[in-house]
Amino acid sequence: MSDLKKILSNFAKEQIANENLAGLKSLRQKALDEFIEVGFPGKKDEDWQDLNIDRFLKKNYSFECSPTHEIDDFSCQMVDIDSSKYYLINSKKLIENNGHIKSEISVKNILDTDENILNQHFNKIAKDDNNGFNLINTAAFTGGFFINVPDNTNAEIPLQFISLNNCNNNSFSNIRNLIIVGRNSTVKIIQCDDTIHNNDYFINSLTEIFVAENSNVELYKMYNLSNYSAAINSIYINQEENSVFKSFYFELNAGLLRNNLYTNLNGKKAESLTYGIYFADKQQQMDNNVRINHIAPSCYSEQIFKGIVDDMGQAIFNGLIVVDREAQKTVASQINRNILLTDKAKTVAKPFLEIYADDVKCSHGATNGQLDENALFYLQARGISFEKARMLLLHAFVGEIINKIKIEAISLRINDLVKKRLNGELSDCSSCVLKCSDAKVNKECY
């Protein structure tokens, strides 16, 4: 057994011993047994083979934490936006910063959730994807957000959930979130994972989201982790009739990032809209794995992922749309586009369609390219320097996604972060916003 596998298993055993809920205790135990059997996914698994994750699994991680930093402004936070803020500190402790929350919505630490609710929802969608990261998450999670939006709730003001790691040591965390949205409700969620220090962090986060009939959910997820961090972010979504789930993924920085986005369209006329932008430079890897299951008829799904790959960075896109035999009148599309800035930048794109119904409209495509030389010359011929022209074109490339954000404060903030990222200000060091003046830190971040 590898060192990390052993350490994680031992840690899971402690969690299992401390688990008070009988149902959850046996679920954790079962997951641990399976984890010990299958281990981490890797080169042997088709869905994971392009990702070089071993380099992060070989590091030494601890479960102890020496926090050093107070909660303060940090880079991925939406400071200017009117929202209710919740922090999850070091994957354990929930802190509320309650502003305008509608009283009907309840937000708790998942550890404090009612047993009945857990029995009904916990692991119900994620169990269909039994990879090692999900198994160890179920066995060993230490905390996470539980959000319950009752029927007929219209929350105008977004909820902001921030998972913040301020341990000044290497750590591996398992975060587990559960979001339940009742019927005829509207909610907007901003979620961000951030690290304060530049230690080796491994974040294994799993979120299950249930969206009931006629509800409308928007999710904005931002990643701005240090170059030494790896994150596995798995989101499993069940959508019922007439529901809309619209999500954005802004993958600004991380050593390695893997997004697993699995959606089941269970009720007819459900809509799933998924948009992502990512930036990979140095030796970063950004891996988006998207699966949409069209189970009910007359549903709509759309995915657009666009990325810029520089240096020796790598971008991976695996997309699968499955249209069941019953899912007639399905409309589905999937697009992945990359701009490669160097000869050593690498992309892998695998868009797949599996269609078992006969009356459907489906499309998919992937492109890799360089910046448009004619456009560059045109801009330069108007006096714009090569560097500025390049910035304008790169910004325009991802702008297609940013323009889809309907909340102005979020779109301005993302625009700003993207500009900083393209200028190289974020990639120097993810926590530069905190410590930009500290030359030593910035030097270390390289």
Place this chain on the structure above:
Amino acid sequence: MLLEIKNLHVSIEEKQILKGLSLKVKRGEVHAIMGPNGTGKSTLASVIAGREIFNIDKGEILYKGKDLTKLSVDERANDGIFLSFQYPVEIPGVSMVNFMRTAIDEKRKYQGLDPITMHEFISMMEEKKKLVDLHENLASRSVNVGFSGGEKKKNEIFQMAMLEPELAILDETDSGLDIDALRVVSNGVNKLRNDNNAFIVITHYQRLLDYIVPDFVHVLYEGRIVKSGTKELALELEEKGYEGFKN
């Protein structure tokens, strides 16, 4: 002398295009360059603007008395050279306003001036839009995206008006224009003519020269200027065709 080209030889991928071209342009002058397809008219325009895909094998280009080839594309633009493209490029996602404001600020930076204020910029834009009868709301439009052929050419002249060049090269600005658009574009150019700037108008047809009346007409054939004259030369060309100028 604003521009002086001496014995210019230019090639692309071993293929010789310009074979000893010479041309002198003074401030206040309009020069028309005419010639059949494939004789190097657009190459000349691109080389002056600084497109790097061409090799200069021999000869020199002096602009304001300096070696122009030492300047990058953007430096040339900021030093007063403007190329109106035969095929203006569509740039999705870059708004006309952002594009023009960046261009103007780059030029001002080159001249050691502070960036333009939003107020100045907007009133300047409104004024120059009128010059070429552009009614688009440029704030919401990406550069040339969704523009008709005529609008694209009007947009080129609009940009020229904004940037106030000293040497403007119009590369087949008349191609694809109907007679109304041709009149609007030509009027725009005529209003911008003054004693301090110069124009090189590249065209196939005499038609454009009824509107933009040149001081000199040059016939470009197989990479060289084979005949120069006044505006009457254009009429002669229209009558006899290029065949008569081969030698």
